[in-house]
Amino acid sequence: MNAPDRIEELLSATKDAFASGALVQLKLGGYHGDEPELKAVLVKKITTKAGEKYSFTWRYKTRDTIKNYSQSEALALLREGLKDAFRSAQLATTDFDMLFERNGEKMRLKRTDVEGREVPSTDHNRAKNRPLTETDKPWLKALGLAGKNGAIRHDAQDKFRQINKMVEIFAPLIQVIKAERPLIVDMGAGKGYLDFALYDYLATVAERPVRIVGVEMREQLVADGNATAKASGFAGLSFQSGTIMEFDATGADAVIALHACDTATDDAIFRGISAGAALIAVAPCCHKQIRRQMEAGQADARLEPLLRHGIFVERQAEMVTDTLRALLLELNGYKTKVFEFVSDAHTPKNNLIVAEKDGRAGRDREAVLKQITDIKTLFGIEQHYLEGLLGL
Structure with a gap:
């Protein structure tokens, strides 16, 4: 022939x-x-x-x-x-x-x-x-998303859609990182849904070499994650036990945190900034630190109609907290954007802050600092937790 x-x-x-x-x-x-x-x-x-x-x-x-x-x-x-x-x-x-x-x-x-x-x-x-089209994978079965027959379970369809949506958002952001083999650190990884999905897509579908480390306090989840990664043949995926602030993120090209509660999100952002990560992406959960200050402080009297009801205080606290986070990221050299990454039908905590390092630190620094000060004064806030971590 x-x-x-x-x-x-x-x-x-x-x-x-x-x-x-x-x-x-x-x-x-x-x-x-x-x-x-x-x-x-x-x-x-x-x-x-x-x-x-x-x-x-x-x-x-x-x-x-x-x-x-x-x-x-x-x-x-x-x-x-x-x-x-x-x-x-x-x-x-x-x-x-x-x-x-x-x-x-x-x-x-x-x-x-x-x-x-x-x-x-x-x-x-x-x-x-769906970026993830093959469902007969060891990690999908181990995480309870797929049954023994390799099909996604009926009660896991929503979760699988969410995972695919996250891959759709995160994969392009990681693929443009210039490092030959980017190191991605997921702070508060939990069971590692995002980590397994991202690694599977990037390494086996997009053929983009990566290393992913999931940081998780619960030792059993760490052990389970490492066992599943080994069974899946994912040599570049691992899990480590510890808190966000205990983990040394030096060398990280991307730092991710999904639904890290309250100031744990700020810990993740701080670790990303300290590491000089090219990408920082967080989906905040709970905004108690700023809400407590708003309730205890003296906001501008003109805001009284907006802050009269508890539900509005909660929503304003979310908006103010994440606005200050975005401004503090810009102050440290990042271009930021905030958007919904999944439908609020799945979770009300569905905002994603994406920050990509573009060297803007020093540009308009005084203007950004003034915006931060004005917002705090307007809402009666003494200090954002992330400010303290950054020494501001």
Whole structure:
């Protein structure tokens, strides 16, 4: 068999698997074409209103582009890509795997039979909205999200959607970090839902080498997390016991904290600033420190209608706390943005503060300090906890 025939044999196998419903995925890798940020291409079968299509996910360093093609268009793209731009391809079906490798003019094709692999859903909406499409993973089962059959449990569907949404937000932020193998520290990791999902996506899907350390006080969760990481083959994921302020974050490229209660969020921000992390991302939970000061202090009389009712005091405390956090991050060289990262139907604590280091420290410092002072005066606040950590 000559070299071009090996490409045609792979395409024929792909076409047959598509027609029979046995196609799981075709992945093209080893890219060396003209698009420097393109990493790989994933091909799956989807069902749309216009009929069955080949769905191509063009996976770039910091983004994904999804396009659907007819069979003739898809096979033409694959044929051209395998001849020149891609050095390898992996075809997965319910019955066999097929590995294609090209080295110059030499091409090799190897087929291996498999058993027990299920056909993934071809529903268009489900396929395009979830970064994590493979659900038969040890970590998903260990964390109680997937059952023994590899399908996401009915009572874990909302949690799985949340995890996918977090990956969708965090992965692009991490992928633009310049470090060759970024170190991500998750403060208050808990069971490590985000850590496992991020590592799985970045290391195995996006092919972006990373190290992730989950910091957690509860020793049993640390032991469980490390055991699951080992069982999953995630060599770059580990968990360590301790508090946020005990952990030495030196060398961290990203510091993350989801729902660290009250001032624990500030501890995480402080650790990130001290480490000079390129990325700090926190989803605050509870805002008691500032609320106590607002209730005990003397706010501007004009705010009385806004602070007359306890529920409004709570909401204002959240807004003021996180506004001051964003300003203090800007004061230390970070560009910040605040937005909702999941629906409030899942959790009312759904604001995410994202800070990316851009060297703005020193620029307009006095103006930022004045904004901080004015806000504290307006609401009768003596000092934000993070100010004390930063020595302000």
